[in-house]
Amino acid sequence: MFLLKLEGNISRESETDRMPVARPESSIQRVIAHIDMDCFYVQVEQRKQPHLRGQPTAVVQYNAWKGGGLIAVSYEARKHGVKRSMRGDDAKRVCPEIQMVQVPVNRGKADLTIYRNAGSEAVSILATKGRCERASIDEVYLDLTEAAEAMLAETPPDSLDTIDEEALKSHVLGIDKDGDDANEKVKAWLRRHDADHNDKLLACGAIIVAEIRMQVLKETEFTCSAGIAHNKMLAKLTSGMNKPAQQTIVPTSSVQGLLESFPIKKMKQLGGKLGSSLQTDLGINTVGDLLKFTKEKLQECYGVNSGSWLWNIARGICGEEVEGRLLPKSHGSGKLFSGPQALKTIASVEHWLNSLCEELNDRLSSDLDQNKRIAHTLTLHARASKLGESDSDNKFPSKSCPLRYGAAKIKEDALNLFQSGLREYLGSFRRKVQGHQTQTYGWRITSLSVSASKIVAIPSGTCSITKYFSGQDQLSKSLQSNTGLIQEVTALSPTGNESNEELTDSKADETHFGEDLTTMYLPPCLHPEDHEREVCQNEETSGVVQTNIQDPPYDLSKNSEDEPNQGTREMPLLAQPKDVSREVNGMSYKLKDPKQRNQKRKMTNEGSILRFFQNSSSSSSSATPIEGVSPNRNTTPSMARSTQQSQHQDPWSYEISEIDPAIIDELPPEIQEEIKGLIRSNNKRVNSSQGIPHYFLPQARK
DNA sequence: ACGGGTGTCACG
DNA sequence: TCGTGACAC
Numbered sequence: 064m065f066l067l068k069l070e071g072n073i074s075r076e077s078e079t080d081r082m083p084v085a086r087p088e089s090s091i092q093r094v095i096a097h098i099d100m101d102c103f104y105v106q107v108e109q110r111k112q113p114h115l116r117g118q119p120t121a122v123v124q125y126n127a128w129k130g131g132g133l134i135a136v137s138y139e140a141r142k143h144g145v146k147r148s149m150r151g152d153d154a155k156r157v158c159p160e161i162q163m164v165q166v167p168v169n170r171g172k173a174d175l176t177i178y179r180n181a182g183s184e185a186v187s188i189l190a191t192k193g194r195c196e197r198a199s200i201d202e203v204y205l206d207l208t209e210a211a212e213a214m215l216a217e218t219p220p221d222s223l224d225t226i227d228e229e230a231l232k233s234h235v236l237g238i239d240k241d242g243d244d245a246n247e248k249v250k251a252w253l254r255r256h257d258a259d260h261n262d263k264l265l266a267c268g269a270i271i272v273a274e275i276r277m278q279v280l281k282e283t284e285f286t287c288s289a290g291i292a293h294n295k296m297l298a299k300l301t302s303g304m305n306k307p308a309q310q311t312i313v314p315t316s317s318v319q320g321l322l323e324s325f326p327i328k329k330m331k332q333l334g335g336k337l338g339s340s341l342q343t344d345l346g347i348n349t350v351g352d353l354l355k356f357t358k359e360k361l362q363e364c365y366g367v368n369s370g371s372w373l374w375n376i377a378r379g380i381c382g383e384e385v386e387g388r389l390l391p392k393s394h395g396s397g398k399l400f401s402g403p404q405a406l407k408t409i410a411s412v413e414h415w416l417n418s419l420c421e422e423l424n425d426r427l428s429s430d431l432d433q434n435k436r437i438a439h440t441l442t443l444h445a446r447a448s449k450l451g452e453s454d455s456d457n458k459f460p461s462k463s464c465p466l467r468y469g470a471a472k473i474k475e476d477a478l479n480l481f482q483s484g485l486r487e488y489l490g491s492f493r494r495k496v497q498g499h500q501t502q503t504y505g506w507r508i509t510s511l512s513v514s515a516s517k518i519v520a521i522p523s524g525t526c527s528i529t530k531y532f533s534g535q536d537q538l539s540k541s542l543q544s545n546t547g548l549i550q551e552v553t554a555l556s557p558t559g560n561e562s563n564e565e566l567t568d569s570k571a572d573e574t575h576f577g578e579d580l581t582t583m584y585l586p587p588c589l590h591p592e593d594h595e596r597e598v599c600q601n602e603e604t605s606g607v608v609q610t611n612i613q614d615p616p617y618d619l620s621k622n623s624e625d626e627p628n629q630g631t632r633e634m635p636l637l638a639q640p641k642d643v644s645r646e647v648n649g650m651s652y653k654l655k656d657p658k659q660r661n662q663k664r665k666m667t668n669e670g671s672i673l674r675f676f677q678n679s680s681s682s683s684s685s686a687t688p689i690e691g692v693s694p695n696r697n698t699t700p701s702m703a704r705s706t707q708q709s710q711h712q713d714p715w716s717y718e719i720s721e722i723d724p725a726i727i728d729e730l731p732p733e734i735q736e737e738i739k740g741l742i743r744s745n746n747k748r749v750n751s752s753q754g755i756p757h758y759f760l761p762q763a764r765k
Numbered sequence: 766a767c768g769g770g771t772g773t774c775a776c777g
Numbered sequence: 778t779c780g781t782g783a784c785a786c
Binding site: 134172391393401403404 | 766767770771
Binding site for chain 3: 099103147198199202332334458460462463
């Protein structure tokens, strides 16, 4: 009858956007766990500053407007009514005792590195018991089918006299936990003799998950919660039902009862427009309501894929596999420039772009260093607004180009992508207004981001490649920090279809094309510090290349209620004895010697070329890249990386063929030879009909 | 002038 | 293919 369309209006044009897609469910029952760290950023901060443990605490992203935005809230603070998506000021009002911790700021923007790294710590442990998919910075899915089957065959729960305390604290949907003997009931369920195979598998899964959660706690001091079920959807649905630090089991017999009254909008994928459409257009408010519709009807309304997906989830069916992937597929760095912070000059755009690119470059370096991966595509996203234009008319196109390693090159390319996008953006207005040349200068940039994608592993063993990229990185660092080292400026033309339409800001145009790089980064009229300060604080007052717009003056008056600088408080590092007993969120455990933990953490986080060489020659596992913390951690590096490439029998063939020829051209001649040799021998082994994947861009570089 | 910054994914 | 937009945390 209708399809969900972009603007929320109903039409049957096409199936559009990211609609959920049905996948067939595998025939054998799996054991899937969804594991979710509890208020993760708060825990990271509490570990860093132990005096915050047990206190109402929130992590706030500071932007000086109403005390910043909360991005994580401890359970103590939630009791006082503090909610995520409150401003810091509101939280303080609701809960005056709240401890606010700021997200670290680097290069003028929020920097989530410490949380990413903490997430990796947890993942490295969570990934040891089965296939693991890193679903977000603080969540994973585990496929524990094999481990559970093995346990059921060797040491089934009904043969155990004692079951881990943590497993006994599980919640089992369908059995009541009232009364003093809750744990006894759970124990009885876990060991039930007459249970069917599926329930016994879940029982094993629960015992395994309890064990992993304890191990995570012991080694990272982080608590987490889990859902254990036969598919991802049900596991995800229940991991949050008993938080913090608890786990929930979903026996098949309880699925119908669970879903029947479950709010449709709380289902994953249905929190947005599709869910709203189900409500308003079909009158569906719970998953149970979905059962009243035939598959055909749902497909008619939402397309074949989404329709059958909906039909399935109403019945608790979800065939999605757990992908074995521990590393992100892309890295991005971005920032919003809301309201009066909007950027109005090319110079300030360039300034922020440079910061974003530096952060991105750091992360690419770490990824190369720690995981031996290189990214192939650089993408720039921006949002713009134009005075007097509705938001939907304000589409700033995103642009991408091949990614060249080295901070200076990334900056250069990102700026070119921006300029290319800007021309297109402005061009769209020129066409629209036609005769009227009004407001050609009224653009503002309200958000910028750069991201790196198409990341593939490079063959281990070709150390020279890593060395080359790392070396280049060093070079670029020294280049940007001092001197007038000249670099060839092959003015990249990202789109290839550049018209000679003049840029709005012709001065900026001059500044950024055809000039030597050293003048490119800072306008000549300012000292670096001045530029930095003024661009950061206020677009309007900066003396940098200005477009000749007449903007209304902006009142810079600082918010008088600025938070005191609580987040950066230093805590003395207390020496702690070994094996202290601790209790966190109701789970007690023996704390690993903090010194050991810190050492380990440092190892995984610090990237050095030196370490890479040590590693690759000795295959030492002390600083294992995270992908290596898999069952095959004792194999050679190339095999240990296999989680992602496990489907490729020959770990070499895949990766080499993924190397972008355009990147090879950038390399010094010796290394080019080395790689071409590898590719040649690789191609002989591989089915010769499949050539090297053709990458876009060949035209730009000679 | 807003939860901000990231990330994944399906689709044309 | 690249670019968009929805969705999630």
